[in-house]
Amino acid sequence: MDSTSSFLKQFWKDKQMVGALSPSSKSLGARMIRDLDFENARVVVELGPGTGVFTGLILEKMHPEATLLVFELNDLFYNQLKNKFDDPRVHIIHDTAEKIEEYLSQYNLGKADLVISSLPLAMFPTELRVSILQASNRSLTEYGKYVQFQYSLLAKKQIKHVFQDVKIGFTIKNFPPAFIYTCKKQQ
Numbered sequence: 001m002d003s004t005s006s007f008l009k010q011f012w013k014d015k016q017m018v019g020a021l022s023p024s025s026k027s028l029g030a031r032m033i034r035d036l037d038f039e040n041a042r043v044v045v046e047l048g049p050g051t052g053v054f055t056g057l058i059l060e061k062m063h064p065e066a067t068l069l070v071f072e073l074n075d076l077f078y079n080q081l082k083n084k085f086d087d088p089r090v091h092i093i094h095d096t097a098e099k100i101e102e103y104l105s106q107y108n109l110g111k112a113d114l115v116i117s118s119l120p121l122a123m124f125p126t127e128l129r130v131s132i133l134q135a136s137n138r139s140l141t142e143y144g145k146y147v148q149f150q151y152s153l154l155a156k157k158q159i160k161h162v163f164q165d166v167k168i169g170f171t172i173k174n175f176p177p178a179f180i181y182t183c184k185k186q187q
C-alpha cells in the first residue's frame with residue numbers, strides 16, 4: 001500500500017488522531033525546518049510523523065552526532081516507520097507525545113533543541129493539547145524551538161497560551177495550504 005492510501009485508511013479509522021486525509025508535501029516539511037539551527041542541534045524530537053515525510057527531511061539536515069526521537073501513536077504508521085528508517089540516529093517510539101520528557105530521560109538525552117510537530121492540535125481535546133504543548137516547552141533547552149503546522153490561524157490563541165514568542169509563516173505548497181508556527185522556549 002502506498003503512503004497516500006495507507007494515510008486515507010488510517011484517517012477513516014481515527015479522524016481525530018490522524019487529522020489529515022493525506023500526507024503533507026515535502027515543500028511544507030522543508031519550509032517547517034528551513035530556518036532551524038541544525039548545525040548546533042544535538043537532540044531533535046518529531047511528534048506525529050505519520051508516514052515519515054518530514055522524518056526523512058529532518059535526518060538529511062541533522063548533524064551526524066545528533067539524535068532524533070520520533071513519537072507516533074498509530075500502529076500501522078509506527079511499523080512502517082520502523083521499516084523505513086534504519087538510521088542509527090533515530091529512535092521510533094510507539095507512544096504518546098505527552099511523554100517526551102520520560103523518553104528524553106530514558107535515552108539520557110537531557111533537553112531537546114528542537115521539537116517539530118505535525119500533531120492535529122486543533123482536533124484534540126483542550127486538556128490533551130495543553131498537556132502536549134506544556135510538555136514540549138518543558139523539554140526544550142534555553143534556546144530551543146517548537147515548530148508546528150496547522151491549517152488555520154485558530155491555533156494561534158491555543159499555541160500562545162503556552163508559547164508567547166511565536167512567528168507565523170504560511171505556504172500554499174501543500175494541500176490544504178498551511179500555517180507554520182515557530183515558537184521560542186517559554187522561560
Ligand SMILES: C[S@@+](CC[C@H](N)C(=O)[O-])C[C@H]1O[C@@H](n2cnc3c(N)ncnc32)[C@H](O)[C@@H]1O
Pocket residue numbers: 017018019020022023024025047048049050051052053054071072073074077095096097098118119120
Ligand atoms: C496530521 S498527521 C501528520 C503526519 C505527517 N507528519 C504529515 O505531515 O504528513 C498527525 C499524526 O500524528 C499522530 N498522532 C496523533 N496523536 C498523537 C500523539 N498523542 N502522540 C504521537 N502521535 C500522535 C497520528 O497518528 C498521525 O500520524
